[in-house]
Amino acid sequence: MANKIKKGDTVVVLSGKDKGKSGEVLRLDPREQRAVVQGVNVVKRHQRQSMQSQGGIEEKEASIHVSNIAVSDPKDGKPTRVGFRTLDDGRKVRVARRSGETIDR
Template sequence: MAAKIKKGDKVVVLTGKDKGKTGEVVEVRPTEERAVVRGINIVRRHTRQTAQSEGGIIAKEAAIHLSNIALADPKDGKATRVGFKLLDDGRKVRVAKRSGETIDG
């Protein structure tokens, strides 16, 4: 199955503590069905000091389930579902269901 959400996409959070916020996908984990989004789902980790890193409380993004995020429509930035379309030259591109805009160049 082709990926509906990819690294670098702008997404909208649908549920949870960050509902309504938008961010850029930093990493996608297809086997876990999760994605890491910049600035979303920030968690605080208490880490022990090592030779390489300093100890303390570090805030970082945790993965969020793919069902809780939706692609932002290229036209108006609102959440949209994703469809696929074959172009005349044989390329398969992602299409925003909301506006019909193509997502992949």
Template sequence: MKVKKGDRVIVLTGRDKGKEGEILRVMPAESRVLVAGVNMVKRHQRATPTSQGGIEEKEAPIHVSNVAHIDPREKKPTRVGFKVVEGRKIRVARLSGEAID
């Protein structure tokens, strides 16, 4: 996967198309990511001795193919490539060539 926790991404498809957010969690086995403020779902939570019950809203995972990195320079969606610089492999934005890492 070319995305990591903390990356800024934009949603390409679905009901949240165009929303931007930071990746909170990456699930490589399912090819899914959790993006802050995107794909919000309501969960009915039962009351416990430590917390009050009710309806809580939280993010649900979306498929990694439905998000794209935001180019650091252009602020537009971009694909990700790799380049070896000083013996280190780094991620670069294809749109501007700017380093993402």
């Protein structure tokens, strides 16, 4: 993973039941190499009633392996690989390999 995908990035799903969908990265687990993406890999979970929640069947996003997602290109929204470039002022930025644009959040 090596800091190529970060929280808040817009990513595209490359394989699986949600192939082609895109969404924002909500959470990352670097140890397990998994990410939770908004609107992708939605599963139903039975929730017990508590003081905070009413309970019942809730839909929520499950994690997806980072090998199955790619950062979307800022120019056209298609999946791209990520590279790094050092700017003149010494900052290290992420760059889309497809278009050469810097990836901002």
